[in-house]
Structure formats: C-alpha cells, structure tokens
Amino acid sequence: MDSKRLQRVNQLLQEELADIFRIEANKIKQGLLISVTEVRTVQDLSIAKIFISVFPTQYRNSMMNAIHENVPYYRKKLGERIGKQMRIVPELHFFTDDSLDRVDTIERELKGQGNNPEL
Template sequence: MESKRQQKYSKLIQKELGEIFQKEGRPIVDKAMVTVTRVLMSPDLGLAKINLSFLLADPAELIDKVDDNKSQIRKFLGRRIGKSVRVIPELAFFLDESAAYAQHMDAVISKLDIPEAPEEDEDDDENI
C-alpha cells in the first residue's frame, strides 16, 4: 500500500504528465489522445511507473515512441514540478490494457450459456 506521500506525488505527476502530453509532448504523440491512467511511485520517490492509454493511434507503436523520448518528457516534468520536489523521478511507461481486458471479459461473459434461475414459490417459504 502506498503512503500518503507516494499518493500525493502520484497525483501530482499524473496531472502534470497529462498536461505535458496535451501541450509540450504533442510532437511526440502527434494527433493521438494520451490518457495517464495510473501512476505508481516507488517508496523512495525515485521511480514513477506510469500507465498510458491511447486513442486514435497504434498503442504498441506509440508506447515505444514515448519510451524513446522519456528523457525529454522527464525534462518537461522537471520544469513543471522542480520547485516543489527534491528529485525528479525516473519514468517507466507501460501500456494500460484495462479497457481491452474489460472488453474481452464482457465478450466472454456474454458468450456464457447461463440458464435462468427458477422462480421460488412463496408457499415453500411459509412452511419453513
């Protein structure tokens, strides 16, 4: 479980990275819409694990492009939060596949052949 301090840094970095991808990071992601879905901080606040979700682009290609430019993204982050944190964390980007997993699970559940539950008689309840 994350400490309050880790949670505070996670929220700060999630907010700032979202703005970076909208403004300064536009040349990196082109026309794709990037959502920072989750940020997990290490206990020493030196590493941020960032889950990204993409729209209007190939996710595998874009995550590689973002990963190749993580030093530039870290520099943008340092300019934004450098006055309020001691150390700018190293960034590790991961593809967030929760939406795809949810669609997969929805498809699996809809294919299940679940019979209707029989209706219970009210007379059986009175005899107990």
C-alpha cells in the first residue's frame, strides 16, 4: 500500500477518534480533554496504534483504564463513522502519549527549575 493512502487512513482515524473522545469526555467530566496525538496503522490496515493525551493529567490513568476496558465500544463507534470509507475497521491499541510531559520537564530543567545539579 502506498504511503499516501496510509497517511490518509491515519488522518481519518485520528480525526474520527478525536471527535468520538471529545463527545465522550464531555459526558464524563466538563473540562476534561482527551486528544488523539498520533495514529500509526500497519500496512495491511489490520491494527492501529492510537496515542492519547489526557488533560488534566490527574485523570490520565483512570481515563486510560476506562479506554482500555471499552475498546470494543470505540471500535464500534469508529466503524459507524468510517464504514463507507473502509471495509474493515482496524483493531485498536491505545497508548499514553507523554511527550508533552517530557517537553515540559526539559523546559523546566533548562530554566533551572528542575532537579538537575549545578555544573
């Protein structure tokens, strides 16, 4: 499969899942933000790795647990949305994206607010 098609599939999955999580987050708690930061689909479109960020971060573990418990529900919702564009809905694997936390930690350390010793 050419990479342009794979990129379009990844973008479609990211947009649709982001919309699903936006709706679900509002049902759970006002002010909760669940963002889909990246989607990586294998060549045969059978598996998609979805990277999720949760803000405020204090809800990250509980939300990721809830997402993992409800993977069939999210796959069904996704299938209802993309059924006309894709014949098979990929198997969904969710991961926490903590890249923004790492960026924040590095920025704080560079500003001298971290735990790094003085040189």
